[in-house]
Amino acid sequence: MSPPPVATARPEVVTEELPRRRQAWIERATSTDHKSVGTLYIGAALAFLVAAVAQLVVMRTQLIVPENTLTDPEIFNRIMSTFAVTGVVLFAIPLALGLFAYISPLQVGARGVAFPRLNLLSFWLFVSGGFTIFGSYLWRPSEAGFAAFPPLSEPLYSNTHGVDAWIVGTALALLGFVCFGVNLVVTLRNMRAPGMAWRRVPLFTWGANLCGYLVIVCGSVMLAALTMLFIDRNFGGVFFDPGYAGAPILYEHLAWFFFSGAFAFIVIFAAGVISDVLPAFARKPLFSHRAAMACMLAIAILGPLTWMRNMYTAPIPTAFLVGAMLFAIALTIPIGLLIYNWIATLWGGALRTRAAALYAIAAISAMTVGLAGDLAWSLIPVGWQIEHTTAAQAATTCVLVGGAVLGGFAALHYWFPKITGRLLGEGLGKAALAAILVGLYVFAAGSFLAGVKGQPTDVYKFFSGEGLDGPNLMASIGAFVMAVGVLLQLGNAAHSWGKGVAVGHDPWAAASLEWFAASPPPIHNFDVVPDVRSAEPLYDIRRAIRDRTHSWRPQTPARPEAPPPEPEPQQEPEPVGQGDSGDAQGGAPVA
Amino acid sequence: MLSLALAAGALALVAAPAAASVLGPRAAHSPNADDIRTAYWVAIIVAALLIVAVHVFLIGALLRYRARRGRSPQRFTAGARAFVRPVVPLVAVVVGLFVFGIAMMSDTRDVQATGPDGLNADAALLAQVNDLSIPPTAHPLNINVIGQRWLWRFEYPGGRPGDRVFSYSELTVPVDTTVLLHFTSTDVTHRWFIPALGGQVDAVPGQDTTTWFRADQVGTYHGQSMSFSGSGFAAMRGWVHVVTPQEYQQFIARKRAGLARAQKDVVKALGESSATGGAP
Numbered sequence: 001m002s003p004p005p006v007a008t009a010r011p012e013v014v015t016e017e018l019p020r021r022r023q024a025w026i027e028r029a030t031s032t033d034h035k036s037v038g039t040l041y042i043g044a045a046l047a048f049l050v051a052a053v054a055q056l057v058v059m060r061t062q063l064i065v066p067e068n069t070l071t072d073p074e075i076f077n078r079i080m081s082t083f084a085v086t087g088v089v090l091f092a093i094p095l096a097l098g099l100f101a102y103i104s105p106l107q108v109g110a111r112g113v114a115f116p117r118l119n120l121l122s123f124w125l126f127v128s129g130g131f132t133i134f135g136s137y138l139w140r141p142s143e144a145g146f147a148a149f150p151p152l153s154e155p156l157y158s159n160t161h162g163v164d165a166w167i168v169g170t171a172l173a174l175l176g177f178v179c180f181g182v183n184l185v186v187t188l189r190n191m192r193a194p195g196m197a198w199r200r201v202p203l204f205t206w207g208a209n210l211c212g213y214l215v216i217v218c219g220s221v222m223l224a225a226l227t228m229l230f231i232d233r234n235f236g237g238v239f240f241d242p243g244y245a246g247a248p249i250l251y252e253h254l255a256w257f258f259f260s261g262a263f264a265f266i267v268i269f270a271a272g273v274i275s276d277v278l279p280a281f282a283r284k285p286l287f288s289h290r291a292a293m294a295c296m297l298a299i300a301i302l303g304p305l306t307w308m309r310n311m312y313t314a315p316i317p318t319a320f321l322v323g324a325m326l327f328a329i330a331l332t333i334p335i336g337l338l339i340y341n342w343i344a345t346l347w348g349g350a351l352r353t354r355a356a357a358l359y360a361i362a363a364i365s366a367m368t369v370g371l372a373g374d375l376a377w378s379l380i381p382v383g384w385q386i387e388h389t390t391a392a393q394a395a396t397t398c399v400l401v402g403g404a405v406l407g408g409f410a411a412l413h414y415w416f417p418k419i420t421g422r423l424l425g426e427g428l429g430k431a432a433l434a435a436i437l438v439g440l441y442v443f444a445a446g447s448f449l450a451g452v453k454g455q456p457t458d459v460y461k462f463f464s465g466e467g468l469d470g471p472n473l474m475a476s477i478g479a480f481v482m483a484v485g486v487l488l489q490l491g492n493a494a495h496s497w498g499k500g501v502a503v504g505h506d507p508w509a510a511a512s513l514e515w516f517a518a519s520p521p522p523i524h525n526f527d528v529v530p531d532v533r534s535a536e537p538l539y540d541i542r543r544a545i546r547d548r549t550h551s552w553r554p555q556t557p558a559r560p561e562a563p564p565p566e567p568e569p570q571q572e573p574e575p576v577g578q579g580d581s582g583d584a585q586g587g588a589p590v591a
Numbered sequence: 592m593l594s595l596a597l598a599a600g601a602l603a604l605v606a607a608p609a610a611a612s613v614l615g616p617r618a619a620h621s622p623n624a625d626d627i628r629t630a631y632w633v634a635i636i637v638a639a640l641l642i643v644a645v646h647v648f649l650i651g652a653l654l655r656y657r658a659r660r661g662r663s664p665q666r667f668t669a670g671a672r673a674f675v676r677p678v679v680p681l682v683a684v685v686v687g688l689f690v691f692g693i694a695m696m697s698d699t700r701d702v703q704a705t706g707p708d709g710l711n712a713d714a715a716l717l718a719q720v721n722d723l724s725i726p727p728t729a730h731p732l733n734i735n736v737i738g739q740r741w742l743w744r745f746e747y748p749g750g751r752p753g754d755r756v757f758s759y760s761e762l763t764v765p766v767d768t769t770v771l772l773h774f775t776s777t778d779v780t781h782r783w784f785i786p787a788l789g790g791q792v793d794a795v796p797g798q799d800t801t802t803w804f805r806a807d808q809v810g811t812y813h814g815q816s817m818s819f820s821g822s823g824f825a826a827m828r829g830w831v832h833v834v835t836p837q838e839y840q841q842f843i844a845r846k847r848a849g850l851a852r853a854q855k856d857v858v859k860a861l862g863e864s865s866a867t868g869g870a871p
Contacts, residue, residue, distance in 0.1 A: 073825065284666045285666060318696075337681070361649065375634070375688070382692075385627045388818065453616070455815075456816070
């Protein structure tokens, strides 16, 4: 199932005593190769996506009719309390991190990462966190709500160890992410290929850099909050105990700071994917590379600062709320410019409507809907009406599913050939996309209609006669359709892993450096690290190869000075051995 | 063309109230809820316009610039002033929404005085309670609301402290009267929300928060706690009965008499039980 981590590398290393090859699973579990760690991250994140889908289906089945007695409130609350961390901390963030771990070093022409063991450690921390959270299902998981806000999560109201398992599991995963972020940031600062200035770094990797800083800053803040809560629960601390002048609101601030950072993280990840995928399929460069960089930087700075927009109803001085509203509304400018940038990239292009491109466009659509909704709720008086209702949840879901699921699947379609040497099935991928997008919009519309009538989030039942029956049925149907789409796509990926159509190392004729390596890349990534002269190094390499090929031909005197034609990317990717793929790998450094 | 536009306009006029009842919050029955509705409709229309604008261009680009035989992409990138055109409207939207948001926030928080049909309850002692500014002529009815799992306890003004009239889950107030609700909680954080009578507000243990409303119509309005509080969360609902001032006075008198009677019964029962040596 797994690709061999060592491909046939040309510079052969000959030693007297070759180390004995370990069993495949030990090799997989202990390899510090960034590509192996990235694959593990992606696989684990997709496994947790299955768990999140199952949780969503159970919750929406309970909410399909009013006053349903299918599940007890305790059961529902356990699922609800682990759903948010499953979706965000165990699926969305690690999926992005896995792609960053695999692709980013390749994109900047690095032969490895700065701290490979820290990289591997971060994965095992994250996975043990996930197992801790789901392990608590063996006895009694947390019932303290999606972020375990005190005082509800204090021992007086949650006196089982489920909350402790929740805290430890989330903290382990976050500790892993902070370790990962350190490695990512240092790698991208120090190990870029010669000539790979920041202005030439592909936007996916620029997003990786920003996301690295985001997990370090926001993850550490949440780690501090979780530590304080753990001390409160187990060692008699009073950080959040109002009886001893502690402040329950403090935890809300810290937790919302983290979740706002995670939200910005997912938006930036998706922005990076879209900014890499659209140019490759529209077959023209991104409209403005620098503007996209600036916009993503602005989102990374403004995003976490909007945390208090989730707390408009709390006792906080007005000036802070107005500041949060300002940051939240100001986010419209960088997000709007990014969308403008993407549409201008499509404009005048010749878009190959492959699944990756369609997923990217669907991600733009879903994130636009969600972010516009969030913009509406970020007006303070509107927030007083809509926050904490399923309407606000609908907008957030559009952004998170649009960014992490649609954006993540766009990335998977795009880079699957690099990771496995095979295409991810196109037909099933497009069918799954249709199901996910339609399901998402039906779900969001139903949740929105229920939310404006005042249905709170996290509630295990609703009452008939309040106009909530139709919207909840709608939301449930949408969620089921979305779940079918996600599972279809995961099945598609599992099938294509071993049985997909084999392709060469550069199936999309893309511009960035990861396509210069073989598929899957050898352990050292590149035989030759190219000299980067522009933001589209692979175009330069192709042009140089073409020039040399042309120079071998006898020049006809009729048009001696005719410049070589613009390198035309292939119309459609073909199986192995097509185009200039064979020549690019192993070519001399291109001047 | 013109007739088509007119027909569309007429259809919109007919359909708008129906659509508003589906797409909008429950009908407002208090000035602060009115302000929230105004802010809601402006924000949701701006958001809808942004969504439509993006999708027109996105779908347009998708349909128009697909790869076809003989089409080669125009490899252009942004010129020096390429972002002036989109920045100007975006900045206008941001500034407009920000200013509008602040204006509507302070409108919502401006407590309005009790109307002519209302009950002139207390003299306003304070001009400012938390973030609410209260005019001297407000004559508000001050009610303490205590959130506890999983109900609301309302303490009405009048009477000695510790001997005040109270009720659970159902609040009775006079119509056209400014009502100030002072929240706290005895256990976990709860969140008060009666959509017809204004926005949400947290009831946090150890802190006090305030909101206000002035119901314009006799009737019963309901809502539900919005902050997850454990297994009984779904049942933590609230009802506000808005009655005439006379009915309110009768309600308070009836409650007070009932409480006094209950107290007497308790004292009597205690006396009997002590007389029989603690046996029931």
